[in-house]
Amino acid sequence: MSQIPVLIIILPLLFVPIVILMRMFKVSYLIVVLSSVLNFILITILTLDVFTNGAVFYELGGWPAPIGIRLNADMLSCLFLMLIGFMNLVCVISCKEIVEKTVSSSKVYLFYTAWLLCNTGFTGIILTDDIFNMFVFLEISSLSSYFLISQGNQKKSTFAALQYLFIGSIGAIFVLFAIGLLYMITGTLNMQDLTKQLAVVEEKQIVLFAIVFLLVGVGVKSALFPLHGWLIKTYAYSPSIVTTYFSGTSTKIGIYIFFRVFLDILNDIGPLTLFSLSDILIALSSIGVVLITYYAIKQTDIKKMLAYSSVGQLSYIFIAMILYIPDGITASLVHVINHSIIKTSLFLTLTLLFISKKEVLLTDLAGLSTKQPIITSCFLVMSLALVGLPLTAGFISKWYLILSLIQSKYWMFTSIVVLTSFMTLFYVWKMIDQVYFKENSNGEMFELKKHQFIPIAFLTLLIIYLGVETSLTVGVSQSIAYDIIYGVI
Amino acid sequence: MIYALNMILFTLGLVIMIRESNLVKKVIGLNIFQSSIFIFFILLSKLNDSLPPILEDYSYDYSNPLPHVLILTAIVVSISTTSLALALILKIKKQFNTIDEDEISKDDQ
Amino acid sequence: MDDNVVIKIISTLMIPLILIFGLYVQFHGEYSAGGGFQAGVILAASFILYDLVFSNENTSLKLNTEIILNFIAAGVALYVLVGIFGLLYGGNFLDYSSLSLSNDASSGQKIGIFLVEIGVGLTVSGVMVLIYKMFNKSKA
Numbered sequence: 001m002s003q004i005p006v007l008i009i010i011l012p013l014l015f016v017p018i019v020i021l022m023r024m025f026k027v028s029y030l031i032v033v034l035s036s037v038l039n040f041i042l043i044t045i046l047t048l049d050v051f052t053n054g055a056v057f058y059e060l061g062g063w064p065a066p067i068g069i070r071l072n073a074d075m076l077s078c079l080f081l082m083l084i085g086f087m088n089l090v091c092v093i094s095c096k097e098i099v100e101k102t103v104s105s106s107k108v109y110l111f112y113t114a115w116l117l118c119n120t121g122f123t124g125i126i127l128t129d130d131i132f133n134m135f136v137f138l139e140i141s142s143l144s145s146y147f148l149i150s151q152g153n154q155k156k157s158t159f160a161a162l163q164y165l166f167i168g169s170i171g172a173i174f175v176l177f178a179i180g181l182l183y184m185i186t187g188t189l190n191m192q193d194l195t196k197q198l199a200v201v202e203e204k205q206i207v208l209f210a211i212v213f214l215l216v217g218v219g220v221k222s223a224l225f226p227l228h229g230w231l232i233k234t235y236a237y238s239p240s241i242v243t244t245y246f247s248g249t250s251t252k253i254g255i256y257i258f259f260r261v262f263l264d265i266l267n268d269i270g271p272l273t274l275f276s277l278s279d280i281l282i283a284l285s286s287i288g289v290v291l292i293t294y295y296a297i298k299q300t301d302i303k304k305m306l307a308y309s310s311v312g313q314l315s316y317i318f319i320a321m322i323l324y325i326p327d328g329i330t331a332s333l334v335h336v337i338n339h340s341i342i343k344t345s346l347f348l349t350l351t352l353l354f355i356s357k358k359e360v361l362l363t364d365l366a367g368l369s370t371k372q373p374i375i376t377s378c379f380l381v382m383s384l385a386l387v388g389l390p391l392t393a394g395f396i397s398k399w400y401l402i403l404s405l406i407q408s409k410y411w412m413f414t415s416i417v418v419l420t421s422f423m424t425l426f427y428v429w430k431m432i433d434q435v436y437f438k439e440n441s442n443g444e445m446f447e448l449k450k451h452q453f454i455p456i457a458f459l460t461l462l463i464i465y466l467g468v469e470t471s472l473t474v475g476v477s478q479s480i481a482y483d484i485i486y487g488v489i
Numbered sequence: 490m491i492y493a494l495n496m497i498l499f500t501l502g503l504v505i506m507i508r509e510s511n512l513v514k515k516v517i518g519l520n521i522f523q524s525s526i527f528i529f530f531i532l533l534s535k536l537n538d539s540l541p542p543i544l545e546d547y548s549y550d551y552s553n554p555l556p557h558v559l560i561l562t563a564i565v566v567s568i569s570t571t572s573l574a575l576a577l578i579l580k581i582k583k584q585f586n587t588i589d590e591d592e593i594s595k596d597d598q
Numbered sequence: 599m600d601d602n603v604v605i606k607i608i609s610t611l612m613i614p615l616i617l618i619f620g621l622y623v624q625f626h627g628e629y630s631a632g633g634g635f636q637a638g639v640i641l642a643a644s645f646i647l648y649d650l651v652f653s654n655e656n657t658s659l660k661l662n663t664e665i666i667l668n669f670i671a672a673g674v675a676l677y678v679l680v681g682i683f684g685l686l687y688g689g690n691f692l693d694y695s696s697l698s699l700s701n702d703a704s705s706g707q708k709i710g711i712f713l714v715e716i717g718v719g720l721t722v723s724g725v726m727v728l729i730y731k732m733f734n735k736s737k738a
Contacts, residue, residue, distance in 0.1 A: 003685050006685075010678060010681065010682065013674070013678055014675070014678045014679075014682070016671070016674060017670075017671035017672065017674045017675035017678070018671075018675070020667055020668070020670070020671035021668060021671045021672075021675075023667075061684075132559055132562075135563075136562055136566065139566045139569075139570075143566075143569055143570065143573060146573055146577075147573065150577055150580070155584055155585075158577050158580045158581050158584060159581055159585075159593055161577055162512065162574060162577040162578065162581065165570065165573065165574050165577065166506060166515060166519065166574075169519055169523075169570050170503070170506065170519075170522070172566075173522060173523055173526055176526050176563060177499075177526050177529065180526065180529055180530050180533060180556075183533065183556070184533050189555075561635055565635060565722075572729045572733075575733065576732065576733075579733070
């Protein structure tokens, strides 16, 4: 029981050599499924434990905290852990055929190896209590994600992966530099210890320097508005199942690091109030939302359109977070969950519909409603949730976002959010238009097997459930938000 | 003083990465950029006239071993990044028959 | 390759030394500067040097990619298993004290670090040789 935090990180890592050693026997997929299921069960147990009994600490090798490395599972980490574990499970369950179609069979085991390593990295980032470990896990997940992206079957996917590698490495090195600066003035790497030391530190200039580097470094990871370029390319050119996986996890990890670093470690300094950083960021994100939504409307490739939409939604999350009031933080946490589920389900539907297609254009959706009525209704629910219609999950988070903007008296930004929500309707309408009102011209059949309905239907029900029954997401997020702002953590 | 030189290295690496269109040169720039941070960490650990932190029978000023260990890890990360980048470049070379970024982007349109 | 006599002779002299130095760094890493990472790279360097100097059709590295992959996986597995071994004895992950045969915490730690470093060394040297082989193979 007490060993669960480390097992969550170690189990995928233990399965990595097994996948490599058993590569002859074509069982990689089963091992990955086993690992994901076990992982999800462990995460659920840990989360229940944390929600009833409070934060869990785990000392590696039995060395006490500031000297040894410690794992820390509090409410914030558990929320993100649940998200990552769930997304991983959904993607793994539905990925068998897709991987077989896109990746050459001699490389399948390497693909799964990278997948497991990526998962290890994600869970490691979330659970660790050591800021340097966070960097190492960040690089583990990034390196494996570069590999996963390069496996796309388009000509440009290798190039997209390489570009992401350059940008991601610069971001990671910025983070490393900031960690060095923080270590220089405090002499500790443990997050909790760092919080204590930073509260009394004299050299505010260096802290500010570190904050700027952290902001840029983590901003790259989480596709903050001016740094989002890589996201569009990687989403468009990576294998579609990888896109599905990353749309729910990769950028959310960036947001988790933001939460952990800015609202937990640096909370006492109020990093966002220095030099009115928060105003600048909100203004930047708002401009970003408008531009990105405009670009999204112009796209004809659905993957690119949804990638732009992701950047836009991430900007909402940022705006809500930076407001630094309980409702805002609640809004951003709820939106992290809801947006992950909505985007993953949209990408998953597209992936399963067009398994062997390289590029999915808007016109490919034409006539879907006559051939696959059930999938079409699921797709409709997902798209409307993306816009934020009532009774879907997207509505709840947008509601809280607008509420918190009004509370903070940012009238202009409120109108921008409302405006862009309507603009979202435009590109979602473009999809729905194709699905319902266009004849299928090219006469292609949509390939879809019976058992692939299950994840899609389940996700759709989840979207509706989270839109109606909000006590789970909102309740948890609210208590985290109050913890952050009134300092109970 | 060394910090200033180090920052020059830092900027140099970044400029190379941004300006060069040759992908291999970009990787070299990335390496310079990473090395500057490694040197920065090693500088942090150094005291005046400190010796390496190896267990001896007498006491003396020794440099802080922790940043050395951290940088060992970071170097391993850097090696993996470099080799992955080079592997990707080889694949790009096979696909596009060039390693110049501008030409690849031109190929796109 | 006949005109490379100097290189060949020197490498014949050097390669055993490099190997022994690598092993020294590996096994002496607990007390002095060294450890699995460095030792792995040094060992891999000797293999790579051998391949660079003496490789021709017949004598190029006979080590198969598959075997190297197995070595890499075994190294990672060794590391994780040593870590998990501590769990079975009620300690935390990577708690080496439980590895001891005689209830002595520090001797257990010695064994633990030793085993973990062997795992690291195996993986690192395997990865280095593999990277070299991959790039060498794909001469365009």
